[in-house]
Amino acid sequence: MRKCLRCDEVMVEDYMLKTENLTAVASVVLAKGGGIFSSNTKGKVKAAVCPKCGEISIFFDELNKIK
Numbered sequence: 001m002r003k004c005l006r007c008d009e010v011m012v013e014d015y016m017l018k019t020e021n022l023t024a025v026a027s028v029v030l031a032k033g034g035g036i037f038s039s040n041t042k043g044k045v046k047a048a049v050c051p052k053c054g055e056i057s058i059f060f061d062e063l064n065k066i067k
């Protein structure tokens with residue numbers, strides 16, 4: 001459970017980051033080093049939104065992949 005850093009409200013976590021106005025659907029992933037063709041991709045970046053103030057928290061929940 002994530003709490004909003006601004007107002008301490010419980011955030012809604014099950015959001016993904018997507019790009020708009022592209023011909024293909026693209027989500028944002030976490031990767032280390034390399035360029036756009038880097039194969040060192042760790043996984044999808046997630047987002048939580050505060051339902052009270054709209055604050056967005058971006059996070060990565062597959063921590064075992066970056067340890």
Ligand SMILES: [Zn+2]
Pocket residue numbers: 004005006007008009050051052053054055
């Ligand atoms: Zn908030």
